[in-house]
Amino acid sequence: MQKETANPGSREADAANRMRAAWLRILALTQSDALDAAYSRLLEAATPPTYRLLRKPESGMAMVRARAGGTGVQFNLGEMSITRCAVVLDAVEGQAATAGVSYVQGRGTRHAEQAAVLDALLQRPTWHQRVQDTVIAPLSQALDAHAAHQAATAAQTRVEFFTMARGED
Numbered sequence: 001m002q003k004e005t006a007n008p009g010s011r012e013a014d015a016a017n018r019m020r021a022a023w024l025r026i027l028a029l030t031q032s033d034a035l036d037a038a039y040s041r042l043l044e045a046a047t048p049p050t051y052r053l054l055r056k057p058e059s060g061m062a063m064v065r066a067r068a069g070g071t072g073v074q075f076n077l078g079e080m081s082i083t084r085c086a087v088v089l090d091a092v093e094g095q096a097a098t099a100g101v102s103y104v105q106g107r108g109t110r111h112a113e114q115a116a117v118l119d120a121l122l123q124r125p126t127w128h129q130r131v132q133d134t135v136i137a138p139l140s141q142a143l144d145a146h147a148a149h150q151a152a153t154a155a156q157t158r159v160e161f162f163t164m165a166r167g168e169d
Contacts, residue, residue, distance in 0.1 A: 023122055023136050024102065027115040030139045032108045038135040039114045045134060048089075048127065051117055054099060055086035057109035080105060085112035089120045098123050 027035065042048070059081055066077040082103055089098040100120025104112045118135060121127040 020119070020122070023132075024115075024119060026136055026140050026143060027102060027118055028104050029143055032111040034139060034142060035111055035114055035135075038139055039118065042118075042131060042134045046130065048117070048121055049092050049124075051087045051089045051100075051120065053085070053113075054088050055084065057083050057085040057112040059083045059107045059109070081107055083107055083109055083112040085109070085116040087113065087116045087120055089117075089124065095124060095126070 030038075060083075061079045062082045064077045064080050065074050067074050082105060084101070084103045086099060086101045089100070091097045098120045100116040100118070100123065102112045102115035102119060104115060118131055121131045122136070
């Protein structure tokens with residue numbers, strides 16, 4: 001068997017893809033009103049480049065798959081509505097046009113468009129840190145706090161089962 005040589009560029013691409021997947025996850029899971037507020041804060045601080053819709057926000061259905069017991073055979077659980085959008089930021093001084101995409105749960109066309117614009121801005125070096133600080137970091141903290149609150153609420157209903165040894169001789 002021949003050993004494949006590692007391509008150093010592919011590790012960088014893998015890291016970039018993981019980072020992008022992380023911010024796309026945050027943008028998709030955030031509530032629409034929280035994303036709208038964060039997007040407005042970003043627009044108050046600076047004017048982003050203009051963009052055009054590559055694919056206008058459109059809603060559709062996706063099949064949700066599950067596993068019996070979390071590890072068993074996959075089965076179709078049901079359908080859910082999703083909205084997708086794709087935008088292209090116009091080219092500016094020395095920077096090529098940048099495409100951004102989003103897929104969000106539900107029928108939030110505004111949410112999908114804002115998430116796609118933010119995805120494109122995050123790919124631009126001049127905007128990346130500003131969007132991270134103004135939008136992604138606060139939304140990530142809010143999602144983490146919400147998850148911790150849900151875990152704490154669920155933990156209150158946990159039942160501990162134990163067996164007691166009978167005192168039989």
